Amino acid sequence: MKVLVIGGGGREHALCWKLKRSDSVREVVCAPGNPGIAADARCVPVGAEDIEGLMALASDEKPDLVVVGPEAPLVAGLGNRLREAGFAVFGPDKAAANLEGSKSFSKRLMYEAGVPTARFEVHVDVDEAIETIRSWGAPIVIKASGLAAGKGVIVAQTEKEAIDAVRDMLAGNAFGEAGSQVVIEEFLRGEEASCLFIVSGDTILPLASSQDHKALLDGDLGPNTGGMGAYSPAPCVTEAIADAVLKTIARPTVAALKKRGAEFIGTLYAGVMLTDEGPKALEFNVRFGDPECQPLMSRLQSDLGEVLLAAAEKRLDGVKLAWKAGAALCVVVASDGYPGSFEKGQTIGGLDAVEAAGTTVFHAGTAEKDGAIVNAGGRVLGVTAVAESVGAAQQTVYRALNELDWPGGFYRRDIGYRAIAREES
Ligand code: AMP
Ligand code: GLY
Numbered sequence: 001m002k003v004l005v006i007g008g009g010g011r012e013h014a015l016c017w018k019l020k021r022s023d024s025v026r027e028v029v030c031a032p033g034n035p036g037i038a039a040d041a042r043c044v045p046v047g048a049e050d051i052e053g054l055m056a057l058a059s060d061e062k063p064d065l066v067v068v069g070p071e072a073p074l075v076a077g078l079g080n081r082l083r084e085a086g087f088a089v090f091g092p093d094k095a096a097a098n099l100e101g102s103k104s105f106s107k108r109l110m111y112e113a114g115v116p117t118a119r120f121e122v123h124v125d126v127d128e129a130i131e132t133i134r135s136w137g138a139p140i141v142i143k144a145s146g147l148a149a150g151k152g153v154i155v156a157q158t159e160k161e162a163i164d165a166v167r168d169m170l171a172g173n174a175f176g177e178a179g180s181q182v183v184i185e186e187f188l189r190g191e192e193a194s195c196l197f198i199v200s201g202d203t204i205l206p207l208a209s210s211q212d213h214k215a216l217l218d219g220d221l222g223p224n225t226g227g228m229g230a231y232s233p234a235p236c237v238t239e240a241i242a243d244a245v246l247k248t249i250a251r252p253t254v255a256a257l258k259k260r261g262a263e264f265i266g267t268l269y270a271g272v273m274l275t276d277e278g279p280k281a282l283e284f285n286v287r288f289g290d291p292e293c294q295p296l297m298s299r300l301q302s303d304l305g306e307v308l309l310a311a312a313e314k315r316l317d318g319v320k321l322a323w324k325a326g327a328a329l330c331v332v333v334a335s336d337g338y339p340g341s342f343e344k345g346q347t348i349g350g351l352d353a354v355e356a357a358g359t360t361v362f363h364a365g366t367a368e369k370d371g372a373i374v375n376a377g378g379r380v381l382g383v384t385a386v387a388e389s390v391g392a393a394q395q396t397v398y399r400a401l402n403e404l405d406w407p408g409g410f411y412r413r414d415i416g417y418r419a420i421a422r423e424e425s
Contacts, residue, residue, distance in 0.1 A: 002027040003305060004061055005041065006078070006091075007048045007069025008034045010332070010364035010382040011290035014297040015067060015304070016041040017360070022305035029061055035373055036363025051078055058087055065090065065309045071287050074266070075101035075147060088312040092286050095262035099253070099284040103183045104145045106284050113256035115249050116280045118273075119186040129166040132184050133159055139187040144169050146178025151339070153224065155187065190275040191418065192282065193234045194292045195245045197268045198307060200316035202258075204250050204268075205307075208299060208323050209237035210292040211419065216339065218414045225339050226379055229415030231329040231390050232295040235422040241279055245272055249281045265311055294362050294382045295328035327419075329393035330384040331401065333411045335365070338378035342408075347372045348380070349405030357400035359385045380409060390419040 003019050005012055005028060013036050019028045020040040031054060033043030044061075046053040049072050058066060066082050068074055068091030077094040091097075098105045104122040111117070122145070123129035133140060142165040144152030152175050156162035162184075168174035169182050196207040211234035216222035237245075249270050257264055269285035269292075288296070297304070301322040310316045335342035348366070351373060355361050362384060365377015383404075385396035394416045401411065 001025055001064035001305060001309065002029065002061070004058060004063035004066045005030045005069060006054060006066065006073060008032045008037065009069065009290055010362045010379065011288050011293040012069040013037045013040070013362040013364070014294045014382070015069060015288070017362070018297040018300060018304045022303040024303050024309070025305040029063065031057055034363045035366050035368045036361065048073055049076065051076055051081060054078060055081055055085065058082060058085065064088065065305065065312055067091065067308055068266075069287060071097065071100050071285060072147065074286055079266075088309060090266055090308040090312045092264050092266040093262065095260070096257050096264045096266075097286045099257070100286045101147055102145055103143050103283065104181050107183055109253065109256050110281055113252040115252050116278060118188050118280060118282070121184050123166070123182050123184060124170065124180065126167060126170045129170065129182060129184060130163050133162045133166070136184070136186065138162060141185040141187055142166055142169070143183040143185065144175040144178045145181035145183055146175065148175045148178045149226070151224070152178060188273040188275055188280055188282070190273045191236050193237045193272050193274060194230070194289050195237065195242065195250070195270045195272050196289065196292065196296070197246070197250050197270075198311050198316065199254055199264045199266060199268045200311040201263055201265070201314050202254070203316040204246065204254060205316060205319060205321065206242060206246055207296055207321065208232045209234040209242060210289070210296055211236070212289060212292050213412065213415055218412050223339060225334075227289070227291045227332065228334070228412045229329070229331045230289070230291040230295055231327060231393065231416045231419055232292070232299055233327060235390070235419050236274060241274060245270060245279050249279065253284065265314070291330045291332055291382050294330040294384045298328040298360060298384050298386050299324045324386055326386060326388040327390040327393050328384060328386045329390055329397055329416050330362070330382045331397045331411050331415045332364075332379050333381040333383060333401070333404065333406070333409045334379050335375045335377070336408050336410050342375075342378065344376055345369060345374045346406065346408040347374055348409065350403045353403035354383060354400045357403055358396045359383050359400045375406075375408065389423055390416045391423050394420065
């Protein structure tokens with residue numbers, strides 16, 4: 001079959017890489033793609049948020065399956081448009097994508113469905129929000145309700161910090177429309193894990209467990225980012241915990257959506273806090289995690305094209321996934337200055353040597369300039385290895401990264417440390 005993948009980041013590179021290695025797939029086309037993806041797919045310069053351009057592309061290319069990588073086009077209704085035009089689509093319709101597009105919608109749905117999650121209130125009024133902050137006390141969590149590229153969540157250690165955050169969002173317009181409603185949440189303690197599911201109607205197929213590192217700096221310090229590294233499996237997600245997440249979080253959420261007339265087809269990503277009282281949902285995404293997708297695709301043995309087409313055509317029931325034993329780990333190399341501003345167009349050398357040392361280099365924010373690969377975004381590369389354990393995969397990646405020739409790039413030196421501590425004990 002011919003597959004059209006929408007997006008151009010590290011997640012989409014991992015998807016194209018795996019699709020190209022699927023027996024069921026003859027051709028992969030990617031819009032817009034990036035220079036790394038160009039090794040695995042034919043890239044077409046149509047932006048992932050250009051809904052009309054993507055519709056025209058689909059009607060020209062006539063793919064047998066469209067896989068939508070990022071959340072923004074899903075929240076904008078690309079899934080609906082493509083399905084109405086008769087395409088098989090992996091990615092939810094707008095109504096179900098609201099699970100990620102609106103945190104207030106998502107939290108209310110969780111509450112109605114009895115999904116374990118942090119206590120919350122939704123506010124549009126600054127004074128009422130401040131009253132809640134004063135009565136609950138700190139630490140407390142403030143979230144812009146709409147899409148904010150992972151930047152709209154403030155885990156406030158003091159009441160003042162929380163009050164400043166709601167003022168910024170509600171009165172200061174810090175996140176525009178996305179911050180016109182805020183969700184105030186009880187602070188949960190525990191270890192976080194990423195629990196992803198391929199969903200098609202009533203069928204929910206769990207993927208292997210994974211974990212990412214959202215903080216910028218070693219020791220999980222510094223500001224939150226889109227993710228500085230990830231690995232699979234996550235040893236903290238025992239079989240019993242995975243089962244509890246499926247039964248108490250994924251199933252009731254999918255059922256509650258259906259009750260509202262929103263059938264889910266795509267990836268349901270539950271960000272979960274493993275608390276003393278059991279797993280609690282922090283948030284939902286309606287797509288693969290980035291960078292979780294990179295280690296997951298590196299470990300997946302099944303034919304990805306077949307699985308995603310089965311989901312799109314609502315015949316996922318009975319499909320089983322096979323995974324490579326051992327573990328996979330991805331370290332993100334970012335532009336110095338990210339998540340703030342940085343200089344673009346710096347030449348990145350040594351990529352072949354990094355791969356020759358036993359890794360796959362997934363491209364995210366790269367571009368080509370005069371025949372060289374240069375940085376063009378904040379998160380630039382996802383260097384990924386598969387090995388017999390998280391610890392062994394980590395060693396392979398960091399050894400390979402010694403071959404990277406890019407003085408303006410930086411990466412965390414401790415990706416996987418929690419899993420490795422568990423492996424060693
Ligand atoms: P979210 O986008 O909602 O997953 O939030 C981003 C990050 O903020 C999460 O990955 C957590 O590290 C943190 N976070 C979100 N909600 C809570 C909460 N209720 N308690 C503690 N930490 C949270
Ligand atoms: N790695 C977190 C996310 O994809 O949202």
